[in-house]
Amino acid sequence: MHATPFLMFQGDAQDALMLWKRAFPDHLEVTALDHHGAGEFEGKIARAHFTLGGTQWHVLDSDIPHGFTFTPSTSIFIDCDDEAQLRHAAKVLGADGKVMMPLDAYEFSAMFTWLSDVHGVSWQLNLPFPADA
Numbered sequence: 001m002h003a004t005p006f007l008m009f010q011g012d013a014q015d016a017l018m019l020w021k022r023a024f025p026d027h028l029e030v031t032a033l034d035h036h037g038a039g040e041f042e043g044k045i046a047r048a049h050f051t052l053g054g055t056q057w058h059v060l061d062s063d064i065p066h067g068f069t070f071t072p073s074t075s076i077f078i079d080c081d082d083e084a085q086l087r088h089a090a091k092v093l094g095a096d097g098k099v100m101m102p103l104d105a106y107e108f109s110a111m112f113t114w115l116s117d118v119h120g121v122s123w124q125l126n127l128p129f130p131a132d133a
Helices: 013-023 083-094
Strands: 006-009 028-036 045-052 053-063 075-079 100-104 110-114 122-127
Touching: 006 013, 013 028, 013 045, 013 053, 013 083, 013 110, 045 100, 083 122
Parallel strands: 006 053, 075 122
Antiparallel strands: 028 045, 045 053, 100 110, 110 122
């Protein structure tokens, strides 16, 4: 058995992938990308696979309208390598998004923020305490 996170968009999957690639330039790799053919969704993503931090993900632009989107109740949790990486990702992902917990040190983390990007995808960005602390 293999489980893969799957995110469904309604036309902005390509923009989301480009945003996430800017946030994690050295850690996100698109491994497959197919676009819808002729029709209303022409050029939109029919199927994309990418890896982020060693986890494979699937995304698509649904050509079937639906009345739901993403909520913060499901989020992507990232343990960053260092403060610079966390700050960069928070800046890129937070642009035109929403902050649920501001970037700060917390009792459970050396530095942490919880935000949703402009596409409504929720991210928890964490800088763990050093192992020798």
